[in-house]
Amino acid sequence: MTRQLRRLLAFTWAAPCSLIGLCFGALALIVGGRGARVGGVLEFSFPTHHGLGRSIAARLPFGAITFGHVVVGTAPGQLALLRAHERVHVRQYEILGPLFLVAYPLASILAAARGRPPYRGNWFEVQARRAVAADGGAAAGQHGD
Numbered sequence: 001m002t003r004q005l006r007r008l009l010a011f012t013w014a015a016p017c018s019l020i021g022l023c024f025g026a027l028a029l030i031v032g033g034r035g036a037r038v039g040g041v042l043e044f045s046f047p048t049h050h051g052l053g054r055s056i057a058a059r060l061p062f063g064a065i066t067f068g069h070v071v072v073g074t075a076p077g078q079l080a081l082l083r084a085h086e087r088v089h090v091r092q093y094e095i096l097g098p099l100f101l102v103a104y105p106l107a108s109i110l111a112a113a114r115g116r117p118p119y120r121g122n123w124f125e126v127q128a129r130r131a132v133a134a135d136g137g138a139a140a141g142q143h144g145d
């Protein structure tokens, strides 16, 4: 299988999740945010200046969140800070596709059942933190989603 074919399959497999991300990205754009393609991933961020977009971003319980090949950050700085962490989630979506949307909450439930924090103990989050730490990334201790 060629590299291009693998990339096409990965994008296609994760596409239903990317569509969800595009909806969030569209919201960010509507309220004055911006978007860009960075390394094959669409990144959207809410505006940092005053206004409805900033108000929405301030209420979000994460710095950035990934859906397939789309990452939405509360601010451009959050995207940069959490990029390595969120790229691990992109790879997880490429493997699991739409199943990730079921597997992720199940991993949180399993973590809670084991007495661990549902977010920090989530297997996918643990893997993302480990991968970033192994790369020596500055975002190892940061919280994406």
Ligand SMILES: [Zn+2]
Binding pocket: 085, 089, 124, 125, 128, 143, 144, 145
């Ligand atoms: Zn995460």
